Amino acid sequence: MAVFVATDVESAVQRLDDRPDSVVLAGGTDLMVEVNDGRLRPSPDADVVAVNRVAELRSWRHDSAAATVTIGAAVTYSEMLDEPLATLAPALAEAARTVGSPQIRNAGTLGGNLGTCSPAGDGLPVLAALDASVEIASVAGRRSVAVLDLMKGPKRTTLEPGDLIVSFTLPVVDGWQGYAKVGVRNAMVIAIASTCLVLDRQRQRVGLALGSVGPTVLRVPAAETKFAAALDWRTMTAERDAVQAFGDGAAQTAAPIDDHRSSAEYRRHAIGVLTRRLAARGLDTAGRAA
């Protein structure tokens, strides 16, 4: 394989445009598995465009006036665990902590997680629950897209050939956010079901995203609106029934399948449990701080 090591966004997108069958390489923890298994063979006329030396993709910034954090696509999971980023995006840090092993966390990136777009990708429910936007570059220029609009199905995005994911912008939430997943064991595990919950106190908004229970990450608008209305945002408390109904609503929205990892029935059950647990944890933590 010919590898082009990009040093900036412009040279990366130019190379992708010049050699149209080229593929982007970030940490390689998904891409090299495809190559090693023979499912991907970059053609001799194409390049592997390595982006993990592009400073803009390797860095993050906090805009305190806008209350947002913008995270480069090639920032690794290990770096998401470092302070102060972990405090600005706590659900992302929580999700990053569950990804693979230290070796995978040292190489794997959020851009690669979205590039692969597995319904089980641990970063994706967090981006979805926070209504994150994605900046994409190509030779035509840059554009910003809601992450939910990019995820089309299992391993399918609306990215066009020549597109490079540059960064993700997420709100810094006044309230609480958390991530939880169930797998067949406690570490080095692909999620059987996962949830990210955001309780945005300032906007009085609930965001809940479900992973591994649909063709792609799912939001649950009806259950979110109902739970937001049932919440006392001043004291950050809710009746037990409201938490129960929230979990039931999430489980009903889930559209799981049976596969080698789990039955659909267990996945649906797990979504209800994870949603109720996150809601209880969020209200407990945010309620004590209120």
Ligand SMILES: Cc1cc2nc3c(=O)[nH]c(=O)nc-3n(C[C@H](O)[C@H](O)[C@H](O)COP(=O)(O)OP(=O)(O)OC[C@H]3O[C@@H](n4cnc5c(N)ncnc54)[C@H](O)[C@@H]3O)c2cc1C
């Ligand atoms: C042992 C093992 C355990 C794992 N455990 C987990 C886990 O627990 N949770 C989880 O979510 N994932 C897991 N994974 C999958 C993988 O680590 C993640 O999906 C990771 O986020 C991929 O990032 P990467 O930088 O390595 O992507 P790469 O492998 O470099 O790329 C993946 C795909 O995204 C594209 N891409 C990468 N960057 C960009 C960009 N900037 N713009 C456009 N396209 C881009 C590539 O062309 C490729 O199609 C595991 C993988 C392994 C091998």
